[in-house]
Amino acid sequence: MANMIELKKIDKVYGEKIKTQVLFGIDLKFEEKGFNSIIGESGSGKSTLLNIIGTLDKPTSGQVFIDGKRTDTLSKSELAVLRNKTMGFIFQFHYLLPEFTAKENVLMPYRIQNYNITREIDKWADELLELTGLTKVKNNLATDMSGGQQQRTAIARALINKPKIILADEPTGNLDSDTSETIYSILRDINENYKTTFVIITHDKRIAEKTDRIIEIKDGKINMDVKR
Amino acid sequence: MRLAFKIALRFLKSGRGQTILIVLGISVGVAVQLFIGSLIQGLQINLLETTIGSSSHITINPTNEEKTIDNYDRVLYETNISSPEIINISPAVDGPSNLDYEEDIVQVLIRGFNIEDADKIYKINSNIYEGRAPERKDEVIIGKDLALKSGLKLGDDAVIITPGGGSLKLNIVGLYDLKVASINETWLITSMETAQDILSIDDKITSVEMQVKEEFDADIIAKDLSYTLSQEDLKVDNWKDQNQSLLSGLNGQSVSSVMIQVFVLVAVLLGISSVLAISVVQRSRQLGILKAMGIQDRDASLIFVFQGLMLGVIGAFLGIALGFGLLIMFTKFAVNPDGSPVVPIYINNGFIALSGLFALLSATIASLIPARISSKLNPIEVIKNG
Numbered sequence: 001m002a003n004m005i006e007l008k009k010i011d012k013v014y015g016e017k018i019k020t021q022v023l024f025g026i027d028l029k030f031e032e033k034g035f036n037s038i039i040g041e042s043g044s045g046k047s048t049l050l051n052i053i054g055t056l057d058k059p060t061s062g063q064v065f066i067d068g069k070r071t072d073t074l075s076k077s078e079l080a081v082l083r084n085k086t087m088g089f090i091f092q093f094h095y096l097l098p099e100f101t102a103k104e105n106v107l108m109p110y111r112i113q114n115y116n117i118t119r120e121i122d123k124w125a126d127e128l129l130e131l132t133g134l135t136k137v138k139n140n141l142a143t144d145m146s147g148g149q150q151q152r153t154a155i156a157r158a159l160i161n162k163p164k165i166i167l168a169d170e171p172t173g174n175l176d177s178d179t180s181e182t183i184y185s186i187l188r189d190i191n192e193n194y195k196t197t198f199v200i201i202t203h204d205k206r207i208a209e210k211t212d213r214i215i216e217i218k219d220g221k222i223n224m225d226v227k228r
Numbered sequence: 229m230r231l232a233f234k235i236a237l238r239f240l241k242s243g244r245g246q247t248i249l250i251v252l253g254i255s256v257g258v259a260v261q262l263f264i265g266s267l268i269q270g271l272q273i274n275l276l277e278t279t280i281g282s283s284s285h286i287t288i289n290p291t292n293e294e295k296t297i298d299n300y301d302r303v304l305y306e307t308n309i310s311s312p313e314i315i316n317i318s319p320a321v322d323g324p325s326n327l328d329y330e331e332d333i334v335q336v337l338i339r340g341f342n343i344e345d346a347d348k349i350y351k352i353n354s355n356i357y358e359g360r361a362p363e364r365k366d367e368v369i370i371g372k373d374l375a376l377k378s379g380l381k382l383g384d385d386a387v388i389i390t391p392g393g394g395s396l397k398l399n400i401v402g403l404y405d406l407k408v409a410s411i412n413e414t415w416l417i418t419s420m421e422t423a424q425d426i427l428s429i430d431d432k433i434t435s436v437e438m439q440v441k442e443e444f445d446a447d448i449i450a451k452d453l454s455y456t457l458s459q460e461d462l463k464v465d466n467w468k469d470q471n472q473s474l475l476s477g478l479n480g481q482s483v484s485s486v487m488i489q490v491f492v493l494v495a496v497l498l499g500i501s502s503v504l505a506i507s508v509v510q511r512s513r514q515l516g517i518l519k520a521m522g523i524q525d526r527d528a529s530l531i532f533v534f535q536g537l538m539l540g541v542i543g544a545f546l547g548i549a550l551g552f553g554l555l556i557m558f559t560k561f562a563v564n565p566d567g568s569p570v571v572p573i574y575i576n577n578g579f580i581a582l583s584g585l586f587a588l589l590s591a592t593i594a595s596l597i598p599a600r601i602s603s604k605l606n607p608i609e610v611i612k613n614g
């Protein structure tokens with residue numbers, strides 16, 4: 001199967017004077033439609049890795065290929081388009097725009113590429129809100145929703161452009177276990193229905209065990225990589 | 229671009245308190261600027277009007293020994309064709325004389341006019357408060373102050389001692405008040421014929437007076453006129469040359485008024501800048517996530533340019549309204565004992581449009597720094613730091 005994401009010899013060093021190397025020669029490939037998890041101790045470099053995959057951060061050396069496309073040669077503007085079209089982000093802190101309603105937040109990635117909302121997209125947004133159980137609160141401002149609802153809104157938002165990749169950094173980090181379960185089952189459904197490639201960082205061993213592949217990062221290196 | 233506008237609008241709406249404050253700041257700035265500007269303009273127009281509104285802007289004087297203009301029909305004709313800017317041309321026969329009344333003899337100035345022409349400059353008819361303008365020969369009107377001093381009344385005869393030594397009686401048919409004490413006290417206004425008689429200068433005149441449409445062009449028009457005149461012994465004077473100190477006073481006032489206005493606008497600009505700069509920091513989370521989702525840097529900066537523009541537009545309109553309010557209040561409350569405003573305000577549409585435009589410009593310029601910060605913001609900073 002084709003590789004959706006490919007990392008070649010990724011190093012990441014922070015700091016100018018006092019250099020701290022966080023990632024050491026990471027080589028990784030993620031296949032299309034894969035449901036992957038990354039685990040590891042706090043400070044091991046998981047978020048750094050995910051942000052590099054998401055082209056939000058640049059590796060100190062090494063290359064990132066997204067859907068076969070080399071990213072270090074792209075301009076800022078081209079990267080923005082790439083992110084908008086092929087990737088959806090779900091962060092630990094949901095990062096909704098508090099000035100907008102749930103549905104407006106969901107539609108935002110679409111609006112970035114195309115201001116006018118077509119009927120199909122409007123319907124798709126409603127479907128996503130239904131899927132994430134937010135139909136009732138879709139016209140609430142982001143600030144007038146519970147933490148779980150906000151996180152589910154972020155998931156719906158990540159899906160609106162039908163991206164090929166979804167990157168999630170502890171998407172349920174601050175939610176109770178029941179809500180976490182629900183959210184993971186939503187992500188799983190999406191993975192199966194839309195063939196989206198997932199890379200999910202999690203602390204939760206139980207959840208990691210439900211994924212197709214578990215990668216453990218330790219001190220900036222791949223310590224373990226198991227497929228089921 | 230439209231998304232940037234939508235986001236800008238939403239940011240302004242959700243930060244309502246801040247938006248209202250900044251709009252208020254801009255409005256007050258614009259209002260003060262408009263108020264000061266209009267006040268100074270009104271003051272200057274008013275001053276100019278009282279100084280030269282009812283007087284000759286350009287005067288043709290003879291330089292020959294007799295101090296007379298012989299062929300004045302030709303002079304009038306040439307004046308008329310010299311420039312379309314020249315209006316209210318009025319020939320005059322002037323000469324000093326003495327008025328003999330019961331207690332005293334005083335120096336007066338005989339001013340022989342073609343009343344109809346001179347009225348356009350001096351507004352004689354509308355300033356006659358008793359009687360009428362002179363119509364027949366040997367009729368005269370005298371000023372309020374002279375009437376008070378000499379005790380002469382309507383219908384009395386004024387006894388004039390001519391330069392030749394003889395005396396002449398002029399019938400007082402009217403009393404005027406031209407609002408200038410020195411005129412009211414010395415001018416004996418009569419027909420040209422009567423004046424020529426008193427001064428014994430036959431069919432000659434002693435000067436040609438006129439006004440121009442644009443007071444401040446008087447010097448240029450006067451220059452042209454002196455070229456046009458074919459007669460040798462004439463000299464063309466204009467009010468600007470004769471009122472240098474007034475002009476430099478007006479100039480100084482204009483400069484200081486512009487300075488005040490500029491400083492007010494700079495204060496407005498700094499105010500908008502600082503509020504927008506704070507708001508870009510407050511919104512950095514939102515900007516970070518928008519960038520992660522793929523918004524272009526250009527659009528991210530446009531969000532703040534649009535905010536600046538909208539603040540500018542609303543602020544300018546409110547400011548103009550407020551400025552008008554101030555002006556109206558000023559004309560209502562700062563009044564003379566007779567109820568007329570101390571400074572009549574002139575509404576200058578061009579100036580108002582300029583004020584509004586400047587506010588808009590300031591707001592846009594002020595938004596450039598936050599726009600730049602927004603464009604440069606790296607999403608990773610926000611995403612890592614929560």
Ligand SMILES: Nc1ncnc2c1ncn2[C@@H]1O[C@H](COP(=O)(O)OP(=O)(O)OP(=O)(O)O)[C@@H](O)[C@H]1O
Pocket residue numbers: 014015020022040041042043044045046047048049
């Ligand atoms: N800007 C920076 N400068 C220096 N060191 C940094 C910087 N950002 C991150 N680090 C370091 O890099 C290491 C990896 O950070 P990262 O956020 O990737 O960890 P993580 O695995 O996601 O941890 P957690 O599970 O707590 O989220 C940490 O030791 C952190 O202190």
Ligand SMILES: [Mg+2]
Pocket residue numbers: 046047048169
């Ligand atoms: Mg992390």
